[in-house]
Amino acid sequence: MAIAVFFFASWLVCVAFAVMQKKLSLVENTFVYLIILIVSINFLWIIIEEFKLITLTKNGVDYTAYILNRSVIIPMLIIMQLNLIQKSNSVAKSAVIVIATVAIMLGLSVLSTQFNITTNIKWNFGYDVIYFLTLHLIGYYVFKTFRKIAYREVKNT
Amino acid sequence: MMLYENFDKNEIYILSMLIIAYGAFFLFPKKLPRDVTSMFLVWGFAYSTFFDFTIGGGLLDFYKVNDSNKYELFDLLTYFPFATFSYFFIYFYERLKIDKKKFLFYVIGWTIIGLVMERISIWMEVIHYQNGYKQYYSLIVFLVVQTVTGLYYELIKRQHKY
Numbered sequence: 103m104a105i106a107v108f109f110f111a112s113w114l115v116c117v118a119f120a121v122m123q124k125k126l127s128l129v130e131n132t133f134v135y136l137i138i139l140i141v142s143i144n145f146l147w148i149i150i151e152e153f154k155l156i157t158l159t160k161n162g163v164d165y166t167a168y169i170l171n172r173s174v175i176i177p178m179l180i181i182m183q184l185n186l187i188q189k190s191n192s193v194a195k196s197a198v199i200v201i202a203t204v205a206i207m208l209g210l211s212v213l214s215t216q217f218n219i220t221t222n223i224k225w226n227f228g229y230d231v232i233y234f235l236t237l238h239l240i241g242y243y244v245f246k247t248f249r250k251i252a253y254r255e256v257k258n259t
Numbered sequence: 260m261m262l263y264e265n266f267d268k269n270e271i272y273i274l275s276m277l278i279i280a281y282g283a284f285f286l287f288p289k290k291l292p293r294d295v296t297s298m299f300l301v302w303g304f305a306y307s308t309f310f311d312f313t314i315g316g317g318l319l320d321f322y323k324v325n326d327s328n329k330y331e332l333f334d335l336l337t338y339f340p341f342a343t344f345s346y347f348f349i350y351f352y353e354r355l356k357i358d359k360k361k362f363l364f365y366v367i368g369w370t371i372i373g374l375v376m377e378r379i380s381i382w383m384e385v386i387h388y389q390n391g392y393k394q395y396y397s398l399i400v401f402l403v404v405q406t407v408t409g410l411y412y413e414l415i416k417r418q419h420k421y
Contacts, residue, residue: 128418132411133298136305143312144335151316152330158317165318173309252294 104217108167108175111210115178125188130248131181137244138177138237145233146172155225164219171210176234179203180241187242200238207234269325272383273336280343290353295415296346299408303345306404307338314400321392325385337385344373348405349412357409366405373401 124131149155159165183203187196211230214220289296311334315322324334348369357365377397380386388394 127294128415129294129298132415133294133301136298136301140301140305140308143308147312147316148330160318162318169313173313248294248297252292252297254293 104167104213104219105163107213107217108170108210112170112174112178115175115182119178119182122182122185123189125185126181126245129252130245131185133248134184134241134245135177135181138180138241139173141237141240142172142176149225150220153224155223157221157223159219164217167217168214168219171214175210176207176237179206180237183238184241184245200235203238204231204234265326267384269384270333272380272385273325273333273340276340277336280340284343284346287350290350291346292419295349295419298415299346299349299412300342302408302411303341303343303348304338306345307341310400310404311338320390321388321396323387323389345408348408352409352412362409366402366409369405370398370401373405374398 126134150158158168180203183199186199190196190199208227208230211220211227215222291299311324313319315324316328320328324337325331352365355361355365374394374397377386377394381388381394
């Protein structure tokens with residue numbers, strides 16, 4: 103069941119992203135996606151494998167659902183909200199977008215525990231919220247820095 | 260996270276690779292736009308991280324990187340040369356004017372380079388296969404990654420119009 107749910111969620115975010123009106127270029131979207139992927143993989147590895155704050159399923163099919171959440175759903179949601187934020191013209195609207203994406207990520211974390219993909223040992227959903235908000239911040243500043251550096255024009259002296 | 264377990268030939272090899280790879284990156288004349296360069300540097304880092312933490316660790320745990328299964332700082336440094344490999348894949352793709360006819364040979368060429376580099380990494384004790392992993396499994400990884408990289412670059416080039 104878990105694999106069907108997470109595969110559907112992965113498919114949904116990919117298709118939604120493909121059809122949405124984008125404010126970031128392909129290169130910008132890819133760059134932010136990859137940075138979030140790197141951060142997400144490293145962070146989850148450290149808290150799961152090194153600090154054992156969460157335990158992970160030993161079932162191969164359920165493990166695939168975890169990989170989909172870590173490597174597809176979370177980075178895709180970050181770039182989707184980034185595109186939506188760039189389109190929104192008010193702080194309130196941006197805040198609603200961030201709250202909505204954090205809520206979706208949190209919902210998937212709850213589902214992960216319900217399906218026994220993950221078991222929180224010394225971890226709780228509050229930490230998840232902090233982690234997801236941090237990913238949003240990283241995504242935003244990576245994008246801003248990338249735009250500043252990548253498209254900086256060489257000044258003539 | 261520890262720095263390293265023992266400072267021996269695998270750490271020396273990683274440091275040498277870093278110097279050679281980034282030395283070449285800074286010495287070669289720049290041919291690609293800055294945003295595309297940055298993206299493909301991150302691309303290489305990301306795919307190596309993805310495969311190491313997905314098939315090299317976790318449930319499959321097909322290989323150990325460096326001296327232990329614990330996360331060492333030198334494990335992280337191992338991914339930095341991959342950033343330049345992905346950049347040079349695109350760099351020479353552009354310089355050698357790879358088209359539809361040459362694409363297949365270009366990917367096979369880089370796959371052979373990848374397999375040779377992996378063999379050297381085994382000799383240098385950077386990679387240690389376990390749980391029944393065989394080097395020919397890596398052929399699948401290299402072919403998929405390099406084909407996707409080339410096709411993705413074509414997509415970017417079409418949108419970038421340079």
